[in-house]
Each structure stands twice: as C-alpha cells, then as structure tokens.
Amino acid sequence: MGSCLAERLSHYLELTENEHAALDGIEAQQRHCKRGTILRREQDRARELFVVRSGWLQSHVVLGDGSRQIMRFFFPGDIIGLSSLALDHSPETIVTVSDASVAAFNREKLCDIFENHPRLAALIFTVTMAERVSISDRLASIGRTSARARVASILCEIFARNRVMLKGELSELQLPLTQEDLGDATGLTAVHVNRMMRGLMDDGLIARSGNKVRLVDEKRLASEANFIDRYATIDTSWLPPAR
Amino acid sequence: MGSCLAERLSHYLELTENEHAALDGIEAQQRHCKRGTILRREQDRARELFVVRSGWLQSHVVLGDGSRQIMRFFFPGDIIGLSSLALDHSPETIVTVSDASVAAFNREKLCDIFENHPRLAALIFTVTMAERVSISDRLASIGRTSARARVASILCEIFARNRVMLKGELSELQLPLTQEDLGDATGLTAVHVNRMMRGLMDDGLIARSGNKVRLVDEKRLASEANFIDRYATIDTSWLPPAR
DNA sequence: CGACCCCTTGATTAGCCTCAACAACCGTGG
DNA sequence: CCACGGTTGTTGAGGCTAATCAAGGGGTCG
Known part of the structure; x- marks a missing residue:
C-alpha cells in the first residue's frame, strides 16, 4: 500500500521521511482498469497525472490518414502525463495495454513538491530527462535503422x-x-x-x-x-x- | 547583455527581480564558436549545460553503420545538455550548425535554482516537457508519415x-x-x-x-x-x- | 585555378507496404 | 457441448516509396 512512485524513486536515491510523507498522499485514489481502457483522449483537458501501479499502458497519436504512432509504453512505477503539464490539452491518447491499476494525482501535488521538496523535484526532473534520452533513442532507431x-x-x-x-x-x-x-x-x-x-x-x-x-x-x-x-x-x- | 535564458523564459512568465538575479550569473562565460565546432562528443563526461545566445546547433548520434541521426536542433534561448543530467556521459554529440555563441553553466547552478527558486525550476521543467512533446511529434512524423x-x-x-x-x-x-x-x-x-x-x-x-x-x-x-x-x-x- | 562542398537530376534497386487468404485462438451464446 | 464471430498471427505475391549509384553543375575558399 506504499507509493509506487516512492518505490521507483527509491531505486535511485534513499528518500527521507519527509519526502516519503510528501509522496504518500499522491496515490490515494487508485483506479483499476481493464485492458483497452482509455484513460485520456487526445485533446482532452488534462489536469491530472498518473502513476502506474500495475499493468502496462501506452500513449499514442492518430494521424490524419488514420495511422497510429505509439509514443511510449508505460510500466509500473512510471509517471504518465507529465508532458501535458505544459499544454492544457493532452497531446496524446493514453490506453491500458493489459489490465492495470493506476493512481491519479493532480498538478497541485507536483507544485507542492517543487515548493517544499527541491531534491525530490530535481530527482523527478532527472528521471524524466532519462526518459527523454530513451525517446531520442527510439527516434534514432526509427529514423536510421x-x-x-x-x-x-x-x-x-x-x-x-x-x-x-x-x-x-x-x-x-x-x-x-x-x-x-x-x-x-x-x-x-x-x-x-x-x-x-x-x-x-x-x-x-x-x-x-x-x-x-x-x-x-x-x-x-x-x-x-x-x-x-x-x-x-x-x-x-x-x-x-x-x- | 542580459541572460538569453531569462529572455526566453520571460516569454512564458514575468520573472521577479530575484529570479532575474538567479539567472544573471548563469551566462557569465560566453563562448563563440565557428560553424562545425564540436562542443561535446558522444560519451564525453558532461558536467556543464549550455544556453544558446546566438546561432544554431544540433545534437546527433552516429550508429554502428556510420549513419547519423540528428536528434534536435537548438536555437537562441534553448538549453542544451539537460538530457545528460541523468547520465554522466553524454548520449549525443553537440555541434554548431552556424557560427554561434553559447554560454556554459554547470549543474550546481541548476541545483541552486531547484533549491531557492521553485517557480523557476518548475518553469524550466515545464519548458522541457514541451520539448518532450515536440520530440514525440518528430517521432510520429518519422514513424508514420x-x-x-x-x-x-x-x-x-x-x-x-x-x-x-x-x-x-x-x-x-x-x-x-x-x-x-x-x-x-x-x-x-x-x-x-x-x-x-x-x-x-x-x-x-x-x-x-x-x-x-x-x-x-x-x-x-x-x-x-x-x-x-x-x-x-x-x-x-x-x-x-x-x- | 583547382579542390571541395553542396545541390540537382536520372536510372536502378531494395526494403517495406498492401492486399489477400487462411489458421489458431479466444469468449460468447445457443 | 459445439457453433460462431472476432481478433491476432502467419505466409505469399506484387507494388510503391525511398535508397543507392552515378554524373554533372554552381559556389566558395585557399
């Protein structure tokens, strides 16, 4: 019943009690979804983020001609939806690939972390940068191999x-x-x-x-x-x- | 002679004096580079970040067969090298595409921002999330168009x-x-x-x-x-x- | 002026897509 | 229990997009 996010972040760093406490509130609302559930549609107004607790998900866009590009798969411990922080409408659709359970939390929580837990904020930032590198790797894979x-x-x-x-x-x-x-x-x-x-x-x-x-x-x-x-x-x- | 980064961020938000002061130190060391200058090679130990002051740059990887994938172009106001925050070796090579001037700053500066200027940190985070979306757009472009x-x-x-x-x-x-x-x-x-x-x-x-x-x-x-x-x-x- | 880089265009090739048919495997309902 | 439709996996044949190979032109710099 601990936080999945805390567990994930703990793999990189030992968290303090304070930090644990900050993350505990995050995964209060857990949600179980069957395979194929759409958590969010492209262009939806997106005010919440998700942490994957179990199961797999993917995000994708559908282009003009109907073809689909899957941007990313998500696994337990991953944070979903950070990219829609910058935009108030979601750039992508998010769907479960297997039965899954996710915990939703909202931006205010993240705001609180930035304000009161700088190390945690920086850690989350760093992890998302690793993700960015991994997306770039995929870019090279698709573009040149x-x-x-x-x-x-x-x-x-x-x-x-x-x-x-x-x-x-x-x-x-x-x-x-x-x-x-x-x-x-x-x-x-x-x-x-x-x-x-x-x-x-x-x-x-x-x-x-x-x-x-x-x-x-x-x-x-x-x-x-x-x-x-x-x-x-x-x-x-x-x-x-x-x- | 103000900070280019501050100018860029100001487009999204009005910065306070405090915040301006925090950013001012960043671009102390400016560096002028001719077109084709390699600022960093793949696998280099990377401890510094850059802000583009003028000119264009690109980052790329070279694959096993010698083919090259350009990951991203960089324009004035862009921050370069955030992705190597998470890795202590650079995942990509960074080169100037035109004559350019860049300002280097090190991770400690960013650390300071996270610690003392939460709003600024969150703004930088948000901007990098917009970048991530833009990289994903490129992924879809290459993969499916x-x-x-x-x-x-x-x-x-x-x-x-x-x-x-x-x-x-x-x-x-x-x-x-x-x-x-x-x-x-x-x-x-x-x-x-x-x-x-x-x-x-x-x-x-x-x-x-x-x-x-x-x-x-x-x-x-x-x-x-x-x-x-x-x-x-x-x-x-x-x-x-x-x- | 020559060397080099970049752009341009044509001819041919190869990799991946499209279309199509069928098999295997579900969950559902009769 | 089996029949059924729906989804996914498999394999073949043929076509199209983009790569490769090749040659020539313009511009720039030493």
Whole structure:
C-alpha cells in the first residue's frame, strides 16, 4: 500500500521521511482498469497525472490518414502525463495495454513538491530527462535503422525498463502487446513485425511461446539494435540536499 | 547583455527581480564558436549545460553503420545538455550548425535554482516537457508519415521555434542547414530531401533562393505535415508562487 | 585555378507496404 | 457441448516509396 512512485524513486536515491510523507498522499485514489481502457483522449483537458501501479499502458497519436504512432509504453512505477503539464490539452491518447491499476494525482501535488521538496523535484526532473534520452533513442532507431533492428530495439527496451522495478533477472516476459502494437511503436506494419520476429527466432536471438518472449541472446540482440540501457543507473550527484 | 535564458523564459512568465538575479550569473562565460565546432562528443563526461545566445546547433548520434541521426536542433534561448543530467556521459554529440555563441553553466547552478527558486525550476521543467512533446511529434512524423510530410514538418518546426524568440512575423529564414542535415533529422537521404523540397516548391508551398526559405502557404504546409506548434503558448498556471 | 562542398537530376534497386487468404485462438451464446 | 464471430498471427505475391549509384553543375575558399 506504499507509493509506487516512492518505490521507483527509491531505486535511485534513499528518500527521507519527509519526502516519503510528501509522496504518500499522491496515490490515494487508485483506479483499476481493464485492458483497452482509455484513460485520456487526445485533446482532452488534462489536469491530472498518473502513476502506474500495475499493468502496462501506452500513449499514442492518430494521424490524419488514420495511422497510429505509439509514443511510449508505460510500466509500473512510471509517471504518465507529465508532458501535458505544459499544454492544457493532452497531446496524446493514453490506453491500458493489459489490465492495470493506476493512481491519479493532480498538478497541485507536483507544485507542492517543487515548493517544499527541491531534491525530490530535481530527482523527478532527472528521471524524466532519462526518459527523454530513451525517446531520442527510439527516434534514432526509427529514423536510421532497419526493420529488424527496430523490432530488436523495442524488445530490448521493454525488457530493460521492466528490470528496473523487478530488479535482477528477467529473460522471459509475457507481452500483452499485439504485433500491431509493436508495429505502431516502431513505425512498421504488423505484417512486417511478424516477419522480423520470425527472423529473430530463426536466428536464435529470441524464443516465443504464446505471448511469452524470451531473449535467448540478449547481447547480440542489443548489438544489432544499437540498444543502450538508459535506465540501469541515473546520476543523482548534482541534486540539492534533502529538506 | 542580459541572460538569453531569462529572455526566453520571460516569454512564458514575468520573472521577479530575484529570479532575474538567479539567472544573471548563469551566462557569465560566453563562448563563440565557428560553424562545425564540436562542443561535446558522444560519451564525453558532461558536467556543464549550455544556453544558446546566438546561432544554431544540433545534437546527433552516429550508429554502428556510420549513419547519423540528428536528434534536435537548438536555437537562441534553448538549453542544451539537460538530457545528460541523468547520465554522466553524454548520449549525443553537440555541434554548431552556424557560427554561434553559447554560454556554459554547470549543474550546481541548476541545483541552486531547484533549491531557492521553485517557480523557476518548475518553469524550466515545464519548458522541457514541451520539448518532450515536440520530440514525440518528430517521432510520429518519422514513424508514420511520408518523406514529403517529414520535410514539411521539420520546416514548420524550425520556423515555429524561431518565432518564440523573434516574436511576431517570420515567413522567411536563412537556413544554415545542408540538405544532408535535414535528411539526418528526418530519417531520409539528402537526395530524397532535395526531391521533396522541389516538390514543395513546385506546389507553391515554399519558395527558396540560396539558403533562404520562405513559407508561402504555411497553413497547407502544416496541414500536410500534421504539424502542431507546441511552443506558441505553454501552460504556467500550476506553478508555485515566485520566491 | 583547382579542390571541395553542396545541390540537382536520372536510372536502378531494395526494403517495406498492401492486399489477400487462411489458421489458431479466444469468449460468447445457443 | 459445439457453433460462431472476432481478433491476432502467419505466409505469399506484387507494388510503391525511398535508397543507392552515378554524373554533372554552381559556389566558395585557399
């Protein structure tokens, strides 16, 4: 019943009691959602943020011609909706990819953190900067690498990010994503994702059974994908002292 | 001789004297660079940030096969290097695209802002969130739109972002970018960028003479590009009070 | 003036998309 | 229990977009 956000941030820094107290209020309202629930639509007025407590989500936009681009997947511990802080209408649609539970909190809470807990604010800032790097990595992947490398890269990212919260080993994972989801995240069609995954299987880089995927040769997979794990550690040395 | 960062932030919010004072120290060391100067290499140890005072810059990565992806262009008033706050080695190379002058400041300064100027910290946070949205827009552009739309989109973005500082009218702009730069930013080859620009010219959407580009029919250009200006206004209503 | 960079255009190739058909696997209701 | 529709995965054939390869032109700088 602790805060998921606190748990996530604790991976990078030991929080003080004061800081814990500030985060405790955040996840008061928890909400359980079935797979496919739309938490927010593009252009919705967005005044609240979410912390993922369990399950996976994604955010996407739909372009003029009906095609969809998935911007990002979200896993337990992730904060959703920071990007709509700057805009008062949401730039993207947010949907659950599996059954999930999220905790909503509003901007005022974040405001309070900036005002009274500078170290916490700076830490959140830093974590979102790591996210930004990871989005940029995806940009390079989509812009400059082959279909095969893109699929390899999204798999690496999913595994790497899930490791942060699960800590330790993780070579097999139940993917609640369809191949169309993977395609919309990598800028490919579902058909082509299918072919690429078959290729990765045939070459012994991954293995599948049902929805489960196992990274058989993660080193080679990461190397083909040009993948770098941005989440393993983050630098907190510059943060102000805790208050 | 005021702070460029202060000027940029003032576009979104009226800064107090205290806040101005905090920003004044930032741009003490100014540095003039010729076009093509590398300010930072991928993997460099990065302890400082930059504010652009004049000129344009870009950040990019080079992939295993030698291809280059430009992550972002930077214009006067932009902060460079925030993404390396989280990592102690730079994820990208930073280069001047034209002659430019930048002011370097170090993390301690930012730390001070978080500690003593919560409103300023929150504002910087908000601006970087707007940037994140803009990066996501590029992701969708590269992932899901045609070459023509991508070129249209990068042009729209360049104009929109330059308008923030220049304020007011801006329909013609001297681009210090080569077509290869545009290609590396949009995930295309220089050759294909050339053809797309010709197409946009022939259809009367843009006009060129030398390096100058003019948006003739910006509305149609933006619509073809699926472009949305994320910088025009940003929401500052949630910020804590100034201190 | 030559070397280099950048732009431009044409011809050909390759990677990924589209369309299509079918199989496997659900949850639902009869 | 099975029949059913709906969704997802799989595979093949063919087409289109953008890459590649190639050649030439203009501009600029030493």
